[in-house]
Structures are given as structure tokens and as C-alpha cells.
Amino acid sequence: MTNTFHILIYLFLFFTFWILIEAQVYRVRRIRVVNSKIPKGFKKFKIIFISDIHYGKTFRSKRLISVVDRINKLEADIIIIGGDYLDISVKSKRDVSVYLDKEFEILRNLKAKLGIYTVLGNHDYYNRKDALLNEISSSSFKLLKNTKEFINFGEDSIKLVGIDDLFEGNPQISMLEENSNKFTIAICHNPDFFSDYKNLINYDLALSGHTHGGQINFFGLYAPYTSSKYGQKYIKKIVHEENRDIVLTRGIGNGMLPIRFFAMPEILEINLE
Incomplete structure (x- = not known):
């Protein structure tokens, strides 16, 4: 009995740690995207995608500086940020201002050859939207809120379409109704958008965050809470749907509790082939 008790205590301490x-x-996760619609000029094109920074009381500036430095070493062609800039515990106007000022002071050091693009997440609407929009407008970031942007590389181009948050924003599916002959990357913070409207929208590659890979994920097999009405579907790294791929990032920050289990925070490097 004593040995069993000691083993249980050691296991508890190990998993708590x-x-x-x-x-x-955090880690850098690399994936290749192969699609016949990717123009020749975009072969080896590098996209860095991060989301769910949740900067705040348990995410200190030193860690964010490390993340930015690591991203810059990857020499991205473009950087995409998938929303949720602040921790949910940052609520007062004063704290929102203080944390956003510091966060963007660091994020403005991000470097990409052809620009930095962002969408909004659900947490970006919680008493902080106006302050966040001011920070974005005073930076070099391009906000994609139900808007599209063409990325030109030589004589070739691809299309980015940013969709407003599914829960707190006003997502417009009309932005993706056209079946374009250009390789189209759709970005929406919440991946449920792509299932809710899958028969109405057209894209080639989707990028989302929001679920944090479950954040607590039992050996990559099951997450008790996923922040998605589609259950375990969007705790995966990539969801293949017909001729399209939905790529999920587990995010950089955390939810209400600063804990992770088999859902390590990550920087996503996407290489077009």
C-alpha cells in the first residue's frame, strides 16, 4: 500500500510538472502543401502562421520576444496571425491598454518579405476590439476582416481571404462563394466556420486556430474540451475535406489555465510546393 501510494504521488507530481x-x-511544426493550383513562382513559398497568443498575466514579454526572434529566423515570405491576441483574464480597460501596448511593441519586430496579415478571434471582441484595432492600424499588419488580398510574386499571384470571427464577428460567406482559378488561402479563427458552410464556400487551403489542439489532450487521442461543436474533429493537425485541407495550429498561448498536455504551443511553417 505504501509503495503504491508513493508511486501515485510521484506520478501526480510528474504530470503536474x-x-x-x-x-x-513551444516548437516549430513544418508542413508541405502540395496543390496543382499553386503557381510555379510560389514553389518553396514560406508562410508562418501563429494564432491564439493570449498575451497576459501568464504569458510574459520574455517568452513573446523569444517567439518573435524564432519566427524572424525562419525568414517568412508572409506571416499570418489567426487572432486572439489577449488572455481572457485581461478585462479592465487599463489592463487591456497596458498589455496590448507591450504586446505590439514586441510584435512590431516581426519581419516578413511580403507582409504580415491578421484576422480577429473571439477574444478580440471582449471589451478590447477598439484598442486592438488601433494597435493594428498603427502597425504594418494588414487586417483581413471579410476582405481579400492578392499576394504577388513575380508574374504569379495567390489569394488570401480573411473571414471575421464565427462567434463574435460577422463572417461573410460571400467572400468565398466564388470558385477562383487562383490558389486561395482562407483564414478564419474558428475552424467550425469551414464545416458550417462547407457546401457554400470555395478555397484550397484553410488556416485556423481557436481549439488549442484541445489544450489538454490525452496522448493526442482525446480532448475533454475542444471549443468546437464538432467534437474531436478540429484537435487534429490537418483535416482533409474533399479536395481541401484545413490546417490547425495549437496556438502560442493558453486558455484560462496556463497548462498543456500533449498539445504543445507551436509556430506553424507552411511551405507551398
């Missing part, structure tokens, strides 16, 4: 440490580290 694990989930706290995992929430504070």
Missing part, C-alpha cells in the same frame, strides 16, 4: 512546463515552451 509536465503540464505546467509544456504550456511555457
